[in-house]
Each structure stands twice: as structure tokens, then as C-alpha cells.
Amino acid sequence: MVTVNKKDSSKVTPQVTPLNDCPDWTFELLEQYQTEIARVAKHYRLDTYTNQIEVITAEQMMDAYAGVGMPIGYNHWTFGKKFIQTEQTYKRGQMGLAYEIVINSSPCISYLMEENTMPMQALVIAHACYGHNSFFKGNYLFKSWTDASSIIDYLLFAKNYIAECENKHGIDEVEATLDACHALMNHGVDRYKRPQKISLDEELKRQEEREKYLQSQVNMLWRTVPNTNKDNNDDNEHKYKFPSEPQENILYFIEKNAPLLKPWQREIVRIVRKISQYFYPQKQTQVMNEGWACFWHYTILNHLYDEGLVTDKFMLEFLHSHTNVVAQQEYNSKYYSGINPYALGFNMFIDIRRICEHPTEEDKEFFPEIAGSNWLDTLHFAMENFKDESFISQYLSPKLIRDFKLFHIHDDEKNNYVEIGAIHNEQGYKKIRHKLSDQYNLSNLEVNIQIIDANIDGDRSLTLRYIPHNGIELGDSKDEVLKHLHYLWQFDVKIVQEKQEGEDKVIAQCSDKTKAK
Amino acid sequence: MSNFIDRRLNSKNKSTINRQRFLRRYKNQIKKSVSDAISKRGVTDINSGENIVIPSKDLSEPVFHQGSGGIRDKVHPGNDQFITGDHIAKPPAQQSQKSGQGDASNSGEGEDEFTFSISKEEYLNLLFEDLELPNLEKNQLDKLIEYKTVRSGFCAEGVASNIDIVKSLQRSIARRIAMTSSKRKQLKEYQQALANLQQDKHDHISEERELKKLIKTLEEKIAKIPFIDTFDLRFRNFAKQAIPTSKAVMFCLMDVSGSMDQATKEIAKRFYILLYLFLSRTYKNIDVIYIRHHTQAKEVDEHEFFYSQETGGTIASSALELMNDIIIERYNDNQWNIYGAQASDGDNWADDSPHCKSLLINEILPKTRYFSYIEITQRAHQTLWQEYQQVMENNSNFAIEHIKEIADIYPVFRELFKKNTKNAA
Numbered sequence: 001m002v003t004v005n006k007k008d009s010s011k012v013t014p015q016v017t018p019l020n021d022c023p024d025w026t027f028e029l030l031e032q033y034q035t036e037i038a039r040v041a042k043h044y045r046l047d048t049y050t051n052q053i054e055v056i057t058a059e060q061m062m063d064a065y066a067g068v069g070m071p072i073g074y075n076h077w078t079f080g081k082k083f084i085q086t087e088q089t090y091k092r093g094q095m096g097l098a099y100e101i102v103i104n105s106s107p108c109i110s111y112l113m114e115e116n117t118m119p120m121q122a123l124v125i126a127h128a129c130y131g132h133n134s135f136f137k138g139n140y141l142f143k144s145w146t147d148a149s150s151i152i153d154y155l156l157f158a159k160n161y162i163a164e165c166e167n168k169h170g171i172d173e174v175e176a177t178l179d180a181c182h183a184l185m186n187h188g189v190d191r192y193k194r195p196q197k198i199s200l201d202e203e204l205k206r207q208e209e210r211e212k213y214l215q216s217q218v219n220m221l222w223r224t225v226p227n228t229n230k231d232n233n234d235d236n237e238h239k240y241k242f243p244s245e246p247q248e249n250i251l252y253f254i255e256k257n258a259p260l261l262k263p264w265q266r267e268i269v270r271i272v273r274k275i276s277q278y279f280y281p282q283k284q285t286q287v288m289n290e291g292w293a294c295f296w297h298y299t300i301l302n303h304l305y306d307e308g309l310v311t312d313k314f315m316l317e318f319l320h321s322h323t324n325v326v327a328q329q330e331y332n333s334k335y336y337s338g339i340n341p342y343a344l345g346f347n348m349f350i351d352i353r354r355i356c357e358h359p360t361e362e363d364k365e366f367f368p369e370i371a372g373s374n375w376l377d378t379l380h381f382a383m384e385n386f387k388d389e390s391f392i393s394q395y396l397s398p399k400l401i402r403d404f405k406l407f408h409i410h411d412d413e414k415n416n417y418v419e420i421g422a423i424h425n426e427q428g429y430k431k432i433r434h435k436l437s438d439q440y441n442l443s444n445l446e447v448n449i450q451i452i453d454a455n456i457d458g459d460r461s462l463t464l465r466y467i468p469h470n471g472i473e474l475g476d477s478k479d480e481v482l483k484h485l486h487y488l489w490q491f492d493v494k495i496v497q498e499k500q501e502g503e504d505k506v507i508a509q510c511s512d513k514t515k516a517k
Numbered sequence: 518m519s520n521f522i523d524r525r526l527n528s529k530n531k532s533t534i535n536r537q538r539f540l541r542r543y544k545n546q547i548k549k550s551v552s553d554a555i556s557k558r559g560v561t562d563i564n565s566g567e568n569i570v571i572p573s574k575d576l577s578e579p580v581f582h583q584g585s586g587g588i589r590d591k592v593h594p595g596n597d598q599f600i601t602g603d604h605i606a607k608p609p610a611q612q613s614q615k616s617g618q619g620d621a622s623n624s625g626e627g628e629d630e631f632t633f634s635i636s637k638e639e640y641l642n643l644l645f646e647d648l649e650l651p652n653l654e655k656n657q658l659d660k661l662i663e664y665k666t667v668r669s670g671f672c673a674e675g676v677a678s679n680i681d682i683v684k685s686l687q688r689s690i691a692r693r694i695a696m697t698s699s700k701r702k703q704l705k706e707y708q709q710a711l712a713n714l715q716q717d718k719h720d721h722i723s724e725e726r727e728l729k730k731l732i733k734t735l736e737e738k739i740a741k742i743p744f745i746d747t748f749d750l751r752f753r754n755f756a757k758q759a760i761p762t763s764k765a766v767m768f769c770l771m772d773v774s775g776s777m778d779q780a781t782k783e784i785a786k787r788f789y790i791l792l793y794l795f796l797s798r799t800y801k802n803i804d805v806i807y808i809r810h811h812t813q814a815k816e817v818d819e820h821e822f823f824y825s826q827e828t829g830g831t832i833a834s835s836a837l838e839l840m841n842d843i844i845i846e847r848y849n850d851n852q853w854n855i856y857g858a859q860a861s862d863g864d865n866w867a868d869d870s871p872h873c874k875s876l877l878i879n880e881i882l883p884k885t886r887y888f889s890y891i892e893i894t895q896r897a898h899q900t901l902w903q904e905y906q907q908v909m910e911n912n913s914n915f916a917i918e919h920i921k922e923i924a925d926i927y928p929v930f931r932e933l934f935k936k937n938t939k940n941a942a
Contacts, residue, residue: 027523055521060531062532066535078539080532083535184578184580331595339593405595409593413588420605424596468587470589473583475581
């Protein structure tokens with residue numbers, strides 16, 4: 001049974017007994033596999049948080065789905081809706097549940113499904129507990145923007161705080177505030193300024209102080225003793241501009257400056273903002289994160305196979321699942337739904353290893369620094385220092401473009417046709433790489449909308465500016481979202497957009513009057 | 518370092534609160550969906566929950582997102598035919614497409630629906646929310662009919678067969694301990710003294726004899742305490758408990774004369790379903806009797822009741838008479854909670870209406886818990902309605918309502934049962 005490759009036989013004793021490969025798992029068996037996987041992971045220098053591996057049932061998995069990746073969530077109807085949706089699609093068989101969910105926390109919590117067979121559990125342990133886990137610990141975005149050790153405590157704080165608010169102020173008001181915050185959640189993120197670390201002790205200690213302090217700041221700003229000197233000014237032009245620079249973090253601006261919010265509402269705005277910030281790096285690294293995890297479950301389990309620790313039967317089941325996960329449908333398949341991040345990420349890491357170990361002439365031209373270098377060093381460097389956008393523009397190789405047969409479609413509204421901009425040939429590589437990288441650039445995908453003016457000495461109205469990317473209009477939901485913003489700001493709000501003539505034009509607004517309609 | 522934790526036994530309903538929040542928020546839409554769903558059910562089919570459909574636009578959580586237009590660049594995999602610079606015509610603009618098929622897809626167009634199930638309990642709660650069941654129950658408890666013998670503790674007197682041996686012996690032990698304790702204490706003292714004397718080096722013959730005599734009398738006295746006394750005996754006690762009967766019978770009376778069309782019958786059917794659902798919340802077993810009538814009344818099964826065609830004139834009293842006969846024959850009003858629901862389009866042979874009134878007042882209403890009459894018509898009321906109005910004035914368990922179209926049913930149903938509670942209160 002045990003056929004050990006010649007080159008590996010020096011490392012291991014020939015009489016290795018393979019681990020039990022029966023489909024039913026037991027905790028002892030999980031422990032054994034885990035120990036072996038941990039050993040191999042260490043061999044490849046994967047640095048991880050302590051693993052906390054929790055075995056759960058399908059129903060609990062659906063609960064976990066509904067919590068959108070938060071192990072402890074505050075109560076809100078939207079999570080109920082997600083649960084019902086998941087339950088429905090799962091029951092009808094339209095969707096299988098994920099094999100695992102992993103939380104960026106320290107210790108790193110991974111959920112394994114009870115239904116998984118032993119080979120699946122081993123795959124999941126290698127994938128989540130060593131792949132994702134090391135990514136969370138090593139990638140620069142996670143390192144600098146999230147604090148894994150305090151997130152659980154913070155979520156607990158948030159849950160309790162919101163429950164307490166419901167007791168004090170009623171479910172309806174809390175719900176309305178949360179609805180409004182959720183509508184603006186994507187605009188509660190600091191993109192350039194590193195946020196402070198969040199910790200439970202500090203939060204609790206400073207929360208009350210902050211309430212008072214914040215309110216006093218707001219009161220300062222909105223002190224409404226009319227200054228008679230200014231009265232003869234033109235209505236449209238107030239004396240000094242506030243905020244002095246456009247603000248992209250709308251929730252932050254609301255938390256600090258909304259005139260009539262109650263202190264507890266400011267705290268809720270803050271909670272939603274913090275949670276949004278916590279998830280932001282995950283949005284930016286989907287391809288890399290999944291690719292990294294897939295690369296490692298593939299590499300680790302193959303390593304175990306080479307050592308003779310797992311059997312052929314085990315490998316066949318593992319490869320079956322693995323192939324499903326990293327499959328890429330082509331554009332004309334009826335199952336096609338865009339590029340599969342697992343497939344792209346996995347193949348890119350495999351490709352980087354190939355470039356290091358067996359570079360071709362082409363690789364040497366495209367990747368002079370890494371062709372022929374130590375693959376493990378290069379891979380770790382890539383994982384630590386990039387996000388999807390920069391990772392693709394740095395490492396997508398011509399070979400991979402050919403393998404995926406990538407092509408670029410340019411669609412201009414003015415034309416009644418779409419144009420093929422580039423295909424997988426010599427002239428197209430760089431353009432495709434550039435366009436694919438843009439496709440993962442969140443600032444192209446998310447709406448660029450900023451607060452440009454709060455009329456603090458006039459009617460207190462709030463003005464936002466939408467800056468279109470490539471001439472794409474703001475979606476229809478803008479009026480609805482504006483109602484939510486109005487709920488928080490409580491005075492007129494409007495969005496303007498610069499038109500070609502250079503004039504600002506109001507594209508949406510919400511005031512007390514329009515709301516009444 | 519890794520830890521395994523088995524969470525499988527943890528509660529799995531982490532999302533219950535959130536689910537309730539969801540139901541709470543969409544109560545109005547869900548309620549609408551629930552009342553829409555009634556028409557699709559058989560009268561006695563209440564064992565399932567219900568699928569709730571909510572248009573997903575009501576559920577959406579808006580966020581800013583990019584709209585249409587502008588320049589878009591997209592990379593796709595699997596190129597099999599394109600070369601750089603190819604032009605591909607766009608599919609015709611969406612507007613023209615829509616107008617082309619506007620009529621055909623009017624109902625389903627563009628509007629995704631969010632469907633999910635609620636449990637039977639949730640369904641019934643929503644359906645009967647704020648209908649005053651408690652008063653109805655009070656009303657129902659007025660007439661108690663069945664008795665059940667239940668154990669109720671112990672008593673000092675009873676027949677021999679009901680002696681509770683354990684309880685009796687427990688008391689016997691207690692009594693014996695209580696009655697002999699001072700004597701035993703003394704006996705112990707004497708025995709101690711005797712033992713001391715016997716150990717003494719000197720003889721105390723007379724004192725010993727004295728002590729032995731005392732001990733003997735004490736032992737005799739203790740032995741004389743009876744092992745069991747009538748005072749100890751305890752008997753199992755039984756009491757008669759009145760239990761409200763959980764049996765109910767529901768009479769569905771319907772006019773099937775030529776003037777009743779299928780749509781009118783459907784309206785009546787919904788009303789019966791509602792009544793059945795409502796009753797099933799209170800009673801465990803419900804019989805449903807279907808009586809249809811034109812000039813003659815006949816007891817039929819559900820299918821025939823709703824779907825068979827009949828023509829002819831209308832004599833409503835025939836159905837009431839049949840109902841009365843069936844009650845007398847099969848449903849003793851001491852054992853059954855009797856409900857009646859009559860539906861008609863109001864047509865009746867004019868001379869018959871006073872007869873209906875007297876039948877109701879003298880025969881049926883005294884036996885029934887509640888009798889409701891709904892008139893489904895677009896026209897003016899006729900004699901039957903007028904006579905019934907008089908009945909309603911004097912009887913709290915009788916109600917009439919007028920239904921014009923299908924949408925009226927649910928409000929009218931609520932009205933009927935609200936009215937009842939007001940009168941009862």
C-alpha cells in the first residue's frame with residue numbers, strides 16, 4: 001500500500017502506517033490528523049494563531065451563515081432574514097452549506113460541519129485552520145486594520161450594548177437606527193487612516209466618558225446663538241466651510257457631528273462602523289485569501305500523501321472535493337457566474353511556485369525578481385504584502401492568462417456594440433492583467449460618495465457629492481438610502497453630482513417634506 | 518496548538534430571536550399573505566404551516582450602488598472565438614424588450630418574491646391575532662358536563678379498600694415513637710443504673726431486684742402500645758372534577774339554490790375555513806356537518822357541499838330544521854359545543870323567514886354556543902336579513918354580517934367574533 005517516492009524515502013521511515021481513512025471521523029482521529037497537518041504546516045513555516053476548532057451541526061452552520069461571519073451578533077431582523085433565506089435554499093437543495101467557516105480572531109475559531117467525512121475534515125483543517133489562519137496573521141491588511149485578539153470581546157460588548165439600548169429605548173428605535181447604519185455601512189470605513197485598536201476594557205471604560213464628551217463637542221459645533229454680523233451674507237454662502245475637507249467616512253462624520261443624535265445612537269453608529277472596518281480587509285483579499293488556503297490544503301495533504309500517511313482512498317476523495325472547489329466555468333457555460341476567486345487564487349499561487357522552481361524564458365522576462373528564487377520565501381512575501389488588486393497586477397503570468405483563456409470586454413454606453421479589448425496573446429497580456437486587477441479594486445466597485453458640506457450656521461442641511469467612476473450613474477436605491485441618512489442627520493440631506501458643464505446638479509434629496517410624501 | 522470543541526449539543530436556535538424580529542417587522546405583509554392563503558385550503562386542513570410570500574422589494578436593504586451607463590471593462594475566462602477588436606452587437610435595449618412582453622408577464626415581471634415557511638402555530642397566531650378567545654372560553658365553561666374522578670390527597674375516613682398502607686404505617690410508627698419516648702428514656706436510665714450496679718464490686722441485691730421490677734413494668738407498658746390504631750389509618754381520597762368537553766360540532770349551512778354561483782360559494786367556503794380554524798384552537802375534536810338546501814335540506818360531504826350544482830327555490834328553514842334534527846339525534850348539547858354558520862345570498866321564500874326566526878329562537882339558539890349568519894350579496898337585504906336582525910337584538914350568541922366581496926371576509930369574521938365578546942363582557 002505504502003509507496004513512498006524515492007526522493008522522500010530518506011526523510012521518512014519506510015514502515016509508515018497510514019492514518020485511518022474510514023469515512024467516519026472521531027475526535028481521536030481528528031486529533032491525529034490535526035497533529036500531522038500542524039507538523040507539515042510548521043515545516044512550511046505557516047505561522048498561525050492558536051486554533052479553536054468547533055464541530056457543529058448543519059443547523060448551527062445556518063445560524064453561523066446568518067451571522068455573516070460574526071460568531072456573536074447583535075439582534076436584528078436582517079440576520080433573521082438571512083437565516084430564513086439560507087434555510088429555504090438549503091432545504092430546497094439549491095445550495096449546499098460550506099464545509100467550514102473561519103473567523104479572524106485569536107484564537108482563530110473554525111467551524112467544522114458534523115456531516116463532513118474524515119478526508120473532508122482533514123481538508124477543512126488544512127484549509128481553514130492553517131491556510132486562512134496564517135493569512136489572517138500574516139497579511140499586512142489584517143495586521144494593521146484588524147485586531148484579532150479583541151474582536152470577540154468587542155462583538156460581545158456590542159451585543160450587550162444593543163440589547164441594553166433595546167431595553168431602555170425600545171426595539172423600534174434601535175431597529176430604525178441600525179437600519180440606517182446598515183444602509184451606510186460601506187461608507188463607515190477609513191481607507192487611508194489606520195483605526196485605533198479596539199479592546200473591550202477600553203471600550204467599557206471610555207464609553208461613558210465618550211458619550212459625554214461627544215455630546216459636548218456636538219453642542220459646541222451647533223451652538224446656535226445667531227451672529228448678527230453674518231446676517232447680511234448671502235444665504236448660499238456661509239462664512240466658513242465645514243467640514244474643511246470632504247469626508248468619505250460618512251458614519252464617522254455622523255457619529256461625531258450629527259446635531260440631534262442621542263448619545264446611545266452615536267454609540268450604535270460607532271459599533272456598526274467598527275464592524276464594517278473589521279470586515280473591510282476580507283473584502284479586499286478574497287482571491288488571495290481563498291487562493292492561499294486552497295494552495296495550502298493542496299500542498300499539505302499532498303505532502304502527507306508523499307510521506308505515506310494518507311491512503312489512495314483518502315486522496316481520491318480529497319481531490320474530488322478540491323477539484324470542485326477550484327473549478328472555473330467558462331464564459332459561455334450556463335453555470336458561469338464570473339471568475340471563481342478560489343480558482344484564480346489557487347492557480348496563481350501554484351503558478352508562482354512554478355515560476356520559482358521551473359521558470360521559462362517568458363517567466364524570466366516577466367518576473368525577473370522571482371524566477372528561480374526560493375518558492376517558499378516568495379510565496380510568503382506575496383501573501384504578506386499584497387491585496388487582490390496589487391497581487392494580480394504583480395503576479396498574474398502570461399501562462400495563467402492562456403490557461404484561463406482570459407479576454408477583456410470593453411462596454412461603452414455610447415456604442416451599440418461591445419468591443420473585445422484584449423485576448424490571451426502577446427499584445428493582450430498586460431492589458432488583461434491591468435483590467436483584471438482593476439476589477440478587484442474596491443474603489444472602482446464601491447460608490448465614491450463624500451460629505452462636502454454641512455451648513456452649520458444656516459439650515460443645517462448636509463450635502464454629499466457623488467463622483468462617478470467611468471461615467472457610471474448612482475444606482476436607483478439612492479433615494480432610499482438618503483432617507484436613512486436623513487433619519488440620522490434629521491435635517492435636509494442632498495446628493496450633488498458634477499455635470500459636464502461643470503455645474504453641480506442635485507441628483508437626490510431628502511427633507512422633512514419629501515419624506516412626508 | 519489546537520483545541521477541539523464539540524458544539525453540536527449547544528442550542529441550535531441561535532437565530533430564533535432574529536427570526537422573530539423578522540416576523541415582527543414584516544407582520545403586515547405576512548398577515549396579508551396568510552389571509553390570501555386561506556382560499557387555497559380545504560376546510561379541515563389545518564395541520565400544516567404556510568408558505569409566506571413577500572415581494573422582495575419590500576425586504577431590500579438599500580445601499581448606495583453603481584447604476585447603469587458609463588464605461589465598463591470586464592475580464593472573462595474561456596475565450597473560444599474572439600480576437601482583439603471584435604465588435605459584438607449589444608442585445609436590444611431593455612426598454613424595448615419590456616414593452617414587447619409587457620402584457621404576458623404582467624404578474625411576475627421583474628418582481629422576485631421571497632418565500633418562506635412559517636409553522637402552524639405562527640400561522641394560526643397571525644391569523645387570529647387579537648381575536649378574543651379568552652372570553653369565548655369563559656362562555657364555554659359556563660356549561661360543564663363531563664366529570665372525571667381524580668385523586669386528591671388523603672382523608673381519615675373511607676372504605677377499607679381505599680386504605681393507603683404506606684401512609685397508615687408511617688403514621689403508626691410516628692404515633693408509637695411519640696407515645697413511648699418518655700418511657701424508653703426512663704427504661705434506658707434504669708438499664709444503665711442496673712448495669713452500673715452489676716459492675717460494682719459490692720452486691721446490691723435488693724436494689725437490683727427493685728430495678729428489674731421497674732424495668733419489667735416499663736417494658737410491658739411499651740409493649741401494650743398498639744401496633745396500629747384506627748387513628749393511624751389513612752384512606753386515599755377521590756374527588757370529582759368537572760372537565761370542559763373538548764368536543765365541538767360545526768354546522769355549515771348553505772343555500773345552493775340557483776341564485777348562488779360558484780364565486781359566492783367560494784366566499785362562503787373561506788368563511789367556514791376561518792371558523793373551523795378558529796374553533797380548532799379551542800377544541801380538540803371537531804365534527805363538521807355540511808347541510809345544503811334549496812327547497813329541501815340535505816346532509817352532504819364537503820365536496821358535494823361546495824361543488825355540486827343545484828337549482829330551484831329557497832326555503833331556509835328546511836336547513837335549520839335538519840340541523841335541529843341532527844343535534845337531537847347525534848349531538849347532545851350537554852356533551853357537544855355546537856356552532857352554526859349559515860351562508861346565503863339572502864334569497865328566501867318570504868313566508869318562510871318568520872319561521873326561520875322562531876326556529877332559531879326556540880330550538881337552535883338555546884342549544885348552540887354561537888350561530889352566525891353571513892349574507893353574500895350585492896343587492897338589497899330581503900326578509901331573511903330583517904328577521905335575523907330581530908333575532909340578533911335579543912341573543913348574544915347570534916350574529917349576522919353582510920359580505921359584498923371576497924376582501925370583506927376577514928374583517929367580517931373579526932367583526933363577528935369581536936361583537937360576540939362585547940356582548941359577553
